[in-house]
Amino acid sequence: MLAKRIIPCLDIRDGRVVKGIQFKNHRDMGDPAKLAKYYSEQAADELVFYDITASPERREVDISWVEKVASQISIPFSVAGGIRSVAQAKRVFEAGADKISVNTPALERPDLINELVDRFGSQAVVIGIDVRGSEIYANTGDQNKTLKTIWTAFEWIKEVQTRGAGELVINSMSQDGAKNGYDIDFLKQVSEITHIPVIASGGAGNMEHFKLVFEKSFVDGALAASVFHSKTIKISDLKVYLANFNIPIRLS
Numbered sequence: 001m002l003a004k005r006i007i008p009c010l011d012i013r014d015g016r017v018v019k020g021i022q023f024k025n026h027r028d029m030g031d032p033a034k035l036a037k038y039y040s041e042q043a044a045d046e047l048v049f050y051d052i053t054a055s056p057e058r059r060e061v062d063i064s065w066v067e068k069v070a071s072q073i074s075i076p077f078s079v080a081g082g083i084r085s086v087a088q089a090k091r092v093f094e095a096g097a098d099k100i101s102v103n104t105p106a107l108e109r110p111d112l113i114n115e116l117v118d119r120f121g122s123q124a125v126v127i128g129i130d131v132r133g134s135e136i137y138a139n140t141g142d143q144n145k146t147l148k149t150i151w152t153a154f155e156w157i158k159e160v161q162t163r164g165a166g167e168l169v170i171n172s173m174s175q176d177g178a179k180n181g182y183d184i185d186f187l188k189q190v191s192e193i194t195h196i197p198v199i200a201s202g203g204a205g206n207m208e209h210f211k212l213v214f215e216k217s218f219v220d221g222a223l224a225a226s227v228f229h230s231k232t233i234k235i236s237d238l239k240v241y242l243a244n245f246n247i248p249i250r251l252s
Helices: 032-041 063-072 086-094 104-108 111-120 153-162 184-193 207-217 235-243
Strands: 005-013 016-021 024-030 047-051 077-080 099-102 125-132 135-138 147-152 167-172 198-201 221-224
Touching: 005 032, 005 198, 005 235, 016 032, 024 032, 032 047, 032 063, 047 063, 063 077, 063 086, 077 125, 086 099, 086 111, 099 104, 099 111, 104 111, 104 135, 111 125, 125 153, 135 153, 147 153, 153 184, 167 184, 184 198, 184 207, 207 221, 207 235
Parallel strands: 005 047, 005 221, 047 077, 077 099, 099 125, 125 167, 167 198, 198 221
Antiparallel strands: 005 016, 016 024, 125 135, 135 147
16 A cells, blocks of 8 residues: 655745635745755655645746755655646756646646646646635635636546546535644545546644544645644654554655
8 A cells, every 4th residue: 555645735925835714814934945845854745835826826936945945855756836738848847847737728728738747747747726615716816806617527637547647636615724633534535536636625723634534534634834843743643643553654
């Protein structure tokens, strides 16, 4: 059985890591490269960076912080935010990212998924999905521009798989930053209809939440932000905790 992945999520705004609650009231959490190095030393399995205002502002990811992150760590990391073309993705990869993740741009033009997969391979293309109930939302990095899309959750999940995406990050908007646990029932339903890795996002508040999402929903990884940024949970401690419950995990 493949090891489950523990993945810190770093939301980027104006070149700084920030964290909000349900996409609002963001607080400064520090420098992306310094936090990336800290998480690498803590034995994170990989990192995810979201430039949260790139899509709402219709701009590209700022490559400068991607390059700085790449210079500090050796673990894989993915970058998301405003990637609307193969050319833009290529610049992100050249800056050092291992994967790119697309959300709003794919919803606006689903053919983008095919184009990215054809150029870089499924293993490098992640689809981020922001879901509330059965509804999919776009532009979630700016609460004033957030839009409900025409897609239902399961329709969109099936669509992106058909187009060749290599991984899904399912973010429960209602759980985001609330620290009351992942949306296990929904994630279990997602895992049952997918044949690609699924990463849970939104709701982690304690170590048991990670244990439960791995035991009950069959996801491949768990993503979190607040509990790691605040050092409420240290990744090294979390991994030992999970291993004690026979959850397959990479300890070093």
